[in-house]
Amino acid sequence: MTASDSVDEALASFREMMATDGYVLTWSEAGDDKVVVKISATDGACEDCLVPLPIMTNIMAKALAPTPYELDHVELPGSH
């Protein structure tokens, strides 16, 4: 398994959680061993349902712990 695959695997369950509220989770590398997680809203997203940034950051940092990457930051859509 590549490092990229390990991130995909680590975030898979969170993708499902976010999809339940109408959001799409993607990630990208940001320098050495760092990952930026981006949450994007679909047309049917529940705006009031989105987990606030500090909670999302906690979730993503823990999820990435088993991978070779660390969380750099999380980007939430719009005004969140």
Next chain:
Amino acid sequence: MSTSTREALLYPTGAAEGLSEGTLSPRPVSLKGLTVGLLDNTKPNSTLLLDEIAADLKRDYGIGEIKHYVKDYFGTPVKDELFDQIVSEVDIVITAVGDCGSCSAATVADGIKFERAGIPTVSITSDSFAMSGQAMADVQGFPGFEFVMVQHPVASLDVEHIRGRADQAVPEALRILGVTETI
């Protein structure tokens, strides 16, 4: 989400000094005669799920009065005025339902807030949002806070299926409350 709303969600007590408190309130062992507060977060089927659970607890565990409370918004913890009222009126709180990202986090935050006020509390989320609830417990400095996770979904279910979710929730609620005595 506004800054004030976000702060309300993260610091429901309004003070950071309490965030390291990770001890449960004293457990009741028996529910007989205890007043139970049902805190509805306004998500669909919350009322029905809470009523079904309370009916079971009445029939099999002899709870006393049942009091209903409703939050004004599901995505943030219970406001202080309602919180104070509930703390003064009940022995136990059951709150539901966290079936989205923000409301599952808020439901767990509510449970922690009541536990820190000495009220044994059962917070109920759907299993799809367990990570959100656990993250809130971590951020609140109470990583060992246990909450009930019922199968997702909840909001879209009919009465019969909500009955099934109540059947899932009751044994876990009793375990979390430390109840061992039936009537």
